[in-house]
Each structure stands twice: as structure tokens, then as C-alpha cells.
Amino acid sequence: MNAFVTEKTLPPADAKEAAEREVLLRVDNVSLTFGGVKAITDISFDIQKGEIRAIIGPNGAGKTSMLNVINGFYHPQEGTITWQGQVRRKMKPYEAASQGIARTFQNVALFKGMTTLDNIMSGRSLRMHKNFFWQLLWRGPAEREEIEHRRKVEDIIDFLEIQAIRKTPVGRLPYGLQKRVELGRALAMEPDLLLLDEPMAGMNLEEKEDMSRFIIDVNQEFGTTIALIEHDMGVVMDLSDRVVVLDYGKKIADGPPEEVQASQAVIDAYLGVSH
Amino acid sequence: MFYREAGQFKTSYKADQALFPILQDRVGLAVILITAFAVIPALANDFFLTSIMIPFLVFSLAAIGLNILTGFCGQLSLGTGAFMGVGAYAAYKLTSIFPDANVIVMVLLSGVFSAAIGAVFGLPSLRIKGLYLAVTTLAAQFFLEWCFIRIPWLYNYNASGAIEVPRREVFGIIATGAEATPLARYFIVLGITVLIAFLMANVLRGRIGRSWMMIRDMDIAAELMGIRPLQTKLMAFAVSSYICGVAGAMMVFFWLNAAEPSSYSIRLSFQVLFMVILGGLGSLGGAFMGAAFIWILPVILKFVPGLLGFDLAAETVEHATFMIVGALIIFFLIVEPHGFARLWQIAKQKLRVWPFPY
Numbered sequence: 001m002n003a004f005v006t007e008k009t010l011p012p013a014d015a016k017e018a019a020e021r022e023v024l025l026r027v028d029n030v031s032l033t034f035g036g037v038k039a040i041t042d043i044s045f046d047i048q049k050g051e052i053r054a055i056i057g058p059n060g061a062g063k064t065s066m067l068n069v070i071n072g073f074y075h076p077q078e079g080t081i082t083w084q085g086q087v088r089r090k091m092k093p094y095e096a097a098s099q100g101i102a103r104t105f106q107n108v109a110l111f112k113g114m115t116t117l118d119n120i121m122s123g124r125s126l127r128m129h130k131n132f133f134w135q136l137l138w139r140g141p142a143e144r145e146e147i148e149h150r151r152k153v154e155d156i157i158d159f160l161e162i163q164a165i166r167k168t169p170v171g172r173l174p175y176g177l178q179k180r181v182e183l184g185r186a187l188a189m190e191p192d193l194l195l196l197d198e199p200m201a202g203m204n205l206e207e208k209e210d211m212s213r214f215i216i217d218v219n220q221e222f223g224t225t226i227a228l229i230e231h232d233m234g235v236v237m238d239l240s241d242r243v244v245v246l247d248y249g250k251k252i253a254d255g256p257p258e259e260v261q262a263s264q265a266v267i268d269a270y271l272g273v274s275h
Numbered sequence: 276m277f278y279r280e281a282g283q284f285k286t287s288y289k290a291d292q293a294l295f296p297i298l299q300d301r302v303g304l305a306v307i308l309i310t311a312f313a314v315i316p317a318l319a320n321d322f323f324l325t326s327i328m329i330p331f332l333v334f335s336l337a338a339i340g341l342n343i344l345t346g347f348c349g350q351l352s353l354g355t356g357a358f359m360g361v362g363a364y365a366a367y368k369l370t371s372i373f374p375d376a377n378v379i380v381m382v383l384l385s386g387v388f389s390a391a392i393g394a395v396f397g398l399p400s401l402r403i404k405g406l407y408l409a410v411t412t413l414a415a416q417f418f419l420e421w422c423f424i425r426i427p428w429l430y431n432y433n434a435s436g437a438i439e440v441p442r443r444e445v446f447g448i449i450a451t452g453a454e455a456t457p458l459a460r461y462f463i464v465l466g467i468t469v470l471i472a473f474l475m476a477n478v479l480r481g482r483i484g485r486s487w488m489m490i491r492d493m494d495i496a497a498e499l500m501g502i503r504p505l506q507t508k509l510m511a512f513a514v515s516s517y518i519c520g521v522a523g524a525m526m527v528f529f530w531l532n533a534a535e536p537s538s539y540s541i542r543l544s545f546q547v548l549f550m551v552i553l554g555g556l557g558s559l560g561g562a563f564m565g566a567a568f569i570w571i572l573p574v575i576l577k578f579v580p581g582l583l584g585f586d587l588a589a590e591t592v593e594h595a596t597f598m599i600v601g602a603l604i605i606f607f608l609i610v611e612p613h614g615f616a617r618l619w620q621i622a623k624q625k626l627r628v629w630p631f632p633y
Contacts, residue, residue: 097499125489125500142482
């Protein structure tokens, strides 16, 4: 294991406070409908640089739709998204990727026919530029570029402790490891904002602990801003700096974990309430 | 025991991502190349070269072309025959317009035309997937075949409607036309096939090859990682059609000497598709194995009754060959749906632990 992972050092408090003031992404009055179905209604929130922001809510609350809006897979009918100071209504997914938004999926969406190494290397695609003719030759620039990016990828493999499965096709890996490879693939993009859609779904306690540690390490060591959707409330409350709660496509609470936990609207949404 | 990489340590990423990181594989490849470039030309007779080796290499190249599109990029195509035809007619026109130019260069250039046409017919792939895409490529097949028949300019207004390859010399050696020796043709075909296979192996292990496989395995995830679907798919269509075009040009220039539009019919598309499926989708080695199975096996089977002393009518042998090859195709697909390439991988895995497989 790497030294920098075990000896965790928290960034100085004042630096963290300064970073917290800078807004990385702001969602203003976004509404998304599919025909007559309102997936998201008039939601506004922001994600500050360097924080771990959780999006929670009961099933069908619109959490995944929200992530899909952020990385350009869905185009909202109303509202704007401000990304690093730039206001936009819609963009293509690859534009979001090239501007530094990476994500993982609720159902693992790895490239099944490729090895762990190739999957994580695929995260470097946007940073590799040698054209077709250099690739034909391989010797020279294309090979040098490949090796340069391989180094970065190997750092990620070390970080996630998946050296042993480097050359294994990901289709053969157990579910927990697939989730980890998927995190590695998103990390390889060196994103400014990392969207994690239920990173711990279907994991046992030990795997959840590992994944939580990786998420905290990514946030603190690489300074990556993280937005995550998760159903395990213990994990959400421990990991996140701020939580936004959705229910039926509407925002019902927003704030630090303790505040959200105490909110009557959130308790009603999760436990149900008699009218 | 013989195939074990124990003790072969890689100390650099360069060595680790070599095409053949294992010594035994490198030796095996060297043996195959020496056989192809020295042993076969020295020992083989004209029949073996013209009826077995040259068609085998041409089909291998076509199978590599289709494999790039279907096996690596996941876009099913039934237009292979037509794209090969575009290469053939383009090469024919090029040699007619520039009679003094090097015919090998013309054959390699002809692929550019089929690449352009392939990219145009690849446009629907942005919206259409799987079997539906196969149907749109079928449109390419029928439209282009119609062009080969109805546009007389393509075959220089021949009365026969066929293209006949003129005599061309390369560095004083007759390369094409009826007088060209099988040996000269064999070396040209072998050289082009090996070169393109090697260059494609390079592309497939790098960024571009990975982007094709990303689209194949999970197109949504690929898009969210910054891959532009249309560009990537069109590039696969273009590269695939280029290779198929060169294979088609080689087919008429170095093997058949003359070709009609029907030479590039849907039958050829299916033949190449079967080679790819049987050899293994997403494997360059599989393309060679598939081509060998579909082309060489029937040729050999035709001689088996004669060698065993049976005196059978030619049609009976022909029909029996069809039945045996068909049965074997079904048999192999049941044994291993991922083709010969996967069988070979399993065999290698078994060899690694032999003789103590526990």
C-alpha cells in the first residue's frame, strides 16, 4: 500500500474553508420531464469545490436523473447549470467529460470485453492525442504516450489495490471489484467533479468500508469534488459535507448531515406520513 | 511445460505492452513467418499457391477488415462484399487511368475509395444498432452491386461487363495479368496481408483500438468518458472498408484475374462474416483461423475421397463437402461460440499447467 494513503493528512482548516466558498457547479431551477412524467421539478442547489456532496432520497426521487442532467446525458426543459462560472442549458456527454466531469454508474457499466488495465486506460482517452498514423507505426510517439499514461494508470491501480487483477477481463471479476475498477476508470480521467451513482449498492460491510475509505482518500488526497448518491444513511452521514434530499423530483432539504437528519420533511419522506 | 512464461519477467511497461510479451509466442510467430515467406514458396507447387494460399490470404485480410468493424467496434455489417467490390473496381479504374503506375500502390490506394464509401454507409450507425444496422449495410450491398452492373464507366464499357486485369510489371517482374507467376502474386499478397495485419495490431492496442472496443462494450459509458460516438464509428467503418477494399482489389488482381459484379455479391459478404464469427469476433489471429477453416478445409476435403480410393462423382464430392463443412461449423459454434481464437486461448491456458493441471 502507498504511504500517502495510510498516513492521512487533513488539509489545513483555513484552506478548506477558503475552498468551500468557491462554487464549482450550480443548478438553478432545473426541471426535467419525460412526456407527462415530471422527473425533476424546479431544483436548485450548488456543489462547492472540494466537498463531498450527497444526493439522497427514496427510490424514484430523481437522483440519477439529476446526475444525468449534470453530465449532459439528459437535457432539462427549464433551468440552467453553471459549471465553473459558465452558464449552460445543455451539452453533449463528451463535452461534459472533456470539461472535467466523470461518473460511475448504478449498474456497473464497465467495458466487459476489456481487461482491468484497458478499462482504466480508457479513462485516459481524452488526454491521449496521437493520431491514427502514429498509432499505425506504434514505435516512437504513440508508444511513448501510451507508456506515459500507463504510469498514471498504474498509480491508480496501486491506490485502489487492484494490482492482482490488472490483466483480468473485467467480466470475470466479482461485483465489488468491478465497482472498484469503475471508480478507477473515473479517477483516470482526473476529473474536477466526480459523480458516484450508488458506489456501495449491493456491497457487504467490509467492501463498503473499503469503498468509503477510497472516496475519502480521493477527496482529500486528490482534492476531487465528489457528488454521490447513496442509500446507506450511515455512509452518507459519515462521508458527506452537505446533503441534498429529493423526493418526487422536488428538493425537500439541503444542508449539513445533522441538519438534514433532524428535518421533519426528510423523516416524513422516508417513513411515510398519514395525511 | 513447453508453454510456460515462468521466469520471463518484464521490467518495463514497454516490454509489458509488447504485441507478444511471451517468448514462446514470439518464437511461434517467427516460425509461421519463416514458413510463409521461405518454406511455402520453396516447396509449394502452383496449384497450392493459386488455389489455397493466395485466396486464403485474401480472405484473411477481408476477415480482418470486417473484424475491425464487427468484432472490435461492434457494428454488424453485411456489406463486406460490396466494399471489396469498390476496392476492386477502384483499382481497375486506377490502373486504366494510370497505366504506368506501380500496381501495388494502386491496389493500396483503391482502399481509400472504399473507405470513403464505407464511411458514408456508416452514417446510419449513429442511430441504428445491431440487426437494424445490418439491414442498412445490406442496402449498401445491393446499391453498390447495382452500380457495378449499371455504370459501364466502371468496367471501361467492356462488352462482357466484367473487369479483366491488364498485364502490369513491378520492378521488371510481371505482377498481374494472366502471365504473372503464382510465386510473384503470392509474395505480393503475403506482403500486403502481413503488413496490414501488423499495422492493425498496433492500432488495436492503442487509444483508437480502445475507443472502438469502448463503443462495442458500453456505448453510453464510452460517450460519458469523452468518446465521440459518430467519429469513432465512422473511423471504424472507414478503416474496415479500406482493408476490405484492398482485399477486394487483391482478389481480382492477384487471384481471379477477372471479376464480374456477381463476384462481389451478398454471398461473399456472408462468407467473410462466417470467417469472422467462426474465427472469433475481436481477434486478429481468429480472422486467419476462420479464413483457413472456411476456405482451405473444403479444398482439402475434395481430395480426401480420391486419396482413400473412393471413386465418387465430382458433384457428390462437392455436396459432401458442403455437408461436412456445414456440420463442422455447427459443431465448433456449439463447442465454443467465441470461435477458434477462444479455443486457442483455452488450449494455451491448458498447456501452461500441463502436465499437472491442478
